[in-house]
Amino acid sequence: MIDFELSEEQQMIRDSVGAFARDEIRPAARPADESGAIPAPLVAKAWQFGFVSGAIPEKFGGGGDARSAVTGAIVAEELGFGDLSIAIHVLAPRLFAFPIVEMGTDDQRAKYLKRFAGADFAAATAAVMEPRFDYDLSALQVSAKRDGGGFVLNGGKCYVPLAAESDLMLVYAATDAAKGFAGVDGFIVPRGAAGVTISEREKNMGLKALATYEVTLKDCRVGADARVGGDKGIDFSRLMSQSRVALGALGVGVMNAAFEYARDYAKERKAFGVPIATKQAIAFILADMAIEIDAARLLVWEAAFKLDKGGDGLKESYLAKNYVAQSALKVTDNGVQVLGGHGYIREHPVEMWLRNARGFSAIDGIATV
């Protein structure tokens, strides 16, 4: 039955994460963008929210919370409102932990999950994207070939968050290229594994505070026990749907940041003796931003809801994420436009949000719910 009300728990989560994003992440965002470094105390504080440990089963010391993509979207939106780079950084360990929680073997759970239930941020990541303009999640170029009891990984990855900082990395590779999503497996690759080269840190237009790397795999051998889920493998399509929901929700947060900033500015800034917000030329831009934010959020929630109901959410998450990629660009661009020349100056955050928002058309798989 159609309902748009958050549960009480979800409202509490939204309020507390929202306050953290507004009061602590936001002030750190610009310095982090300029310096490329996120303060460790901020990351440590975010860790205390249990964004990762909450979903680790109790028997491994975690919160044992039932995961919900809708709740995950609510969290991601609030963090994205604070700052996109910091949000992706603090959520990055999920990229390794959550597929193991959901699809790993008992042995893999026992071996790898405990570290995510501790008091300290445990850097871990996943390598999904590939450095081609038309890299395709359903046709990955990185391959995994059977070799004796194990697998040999070959190919290049990019935009791997925290690759150099992580002890553990999940590498997604095609075991059977003809099978599309179904032919993709995830492989656990520990730090220092032979055949793995991590590049210098990537330099991007936005997301400048987020450390991302290219990862090259050359005859990287892993054992059969490195394959997530064992012979059963993984549901890669579902993992990518979850990722699109997370990225979509982060994008809604970025849009909302730009909207609020531009709205408040337009009410203060005067031209011809009146606030510019009283002019339709500006007011209509703001109204359009507000509509697009709500529209995008609802599309993301619907995709999340489908996932929570056990559906694959492929179409919904794909359309929602692509919608966000377009509307986040438009909304943040309007944020700059409303501020005029001031929007172009780095003293205001709107130009940073425009640079960050442009990233949504390029990124996949670097956050999850």
Place this chain on the structure above:
Amino acid sequence: MIDFELEPQVVNQLKMYHMVSEQMMRPISRDCDEHEHQKPTQFYESMWSASAAASNIQIGHDKSKKDDPSKPSAPRRATVLTVLSTEELCWGDAGLYLSTPNSGLGGAAVMAAGTPEQKEHFLKRFKEGKPKWGAMAITEPSFGSDSSAVATTATRDGDNWVLDGNKIFVTAGQMSAEKSEGFVVVWATVDKSAGRAGIKPFVVEHNTPGMTVTRVENKLGIRASDTAAITFDNCRIPLDSILGSAEVRKEGGFKDVMATFDATRPIVAAMALGVGRAALDFVRDFLKQENVAIRYGISPRRLTAVERDFMEMEAQLQAARLLTWRAAWMLDTGKRNSLEASMAKAKAGLAVTQITQKAVELLGPLGYSRKVLVEKWMRDAKINDIFEGTQQINMIIIARRILNYSSKELN
């Protein structure tokens, strides 16, 4: 809890509406478009007698009534159900949907502004006898969106109100005023010096002397629905024809107009959704026939232009649909929804205008041909970006709300 799922009973109910669309509307859709003022009387009769179907077609609802009296705690959901059924029926034909015999916007005004006795008195006719229509007359030749500029007057004269003025763009005006035992709700001012506060709704019964339909418009689309110009010349109606109180209070009468819009805008948005989905479904079937696959999940850089366009149409329609559901849900749960109703209306009106235009483009020569209905849906869709508040008026309402500005501060 966030929920986007329709329960099985509702899905079944919608299947029934879909059958009505498929079997009763689509077969006469083109004919009604080509013969604008010809009345599909058999359709009227069938719709009227299909009382089960007709009960939910009524626009607007009674805030005091629970949906299911046996379960007093059951949440209200009349508006959500109405937007769902409206989409389904407008998938069939938006013009025919608007011409369906029922209390229409007149009924919505009675519901929003009338006393319980008035609701009973004016609306019970829609449950009995021959097909009837209800209409609402606000717009005048000298104004459209600025509904506070009502120039039609209502003057007290003994036991009567006397109406004088000209109304235009009255949907189902002819059917309500002259061709059935229906009524027209007329917004008129009882005190011009009071501005908005003096504007009140009056129920004028069919064939009341002094009320004349002077013209039925020829339109771009929704041709099955009559759009009338009605003149009131010394039109005398009983004192109790005024809906609500005759007292002129600050924010009084105009608030009722606005309350009506909060209820009707999600429904107009739902009409748009129906037309948009008709076009989308047609394009989807067509592409399938032509073996053009829509590949969800692949690299966006590998999509064809047609795939991109189709997905954009699909996402835009769904975005509009979810905004519409939310606005309806808010009304049902007693939340103030003026902002969200305008968002839904503005988004759906524009999105569906563009979706149907794109559908014509994607189909090439076939899309432009009157052999199929796609070009008609493009013409039908456009009205949803205009009536019940144009795109621009809804944007102003949204802007005022998000900026917390009065109509004086932002106009």
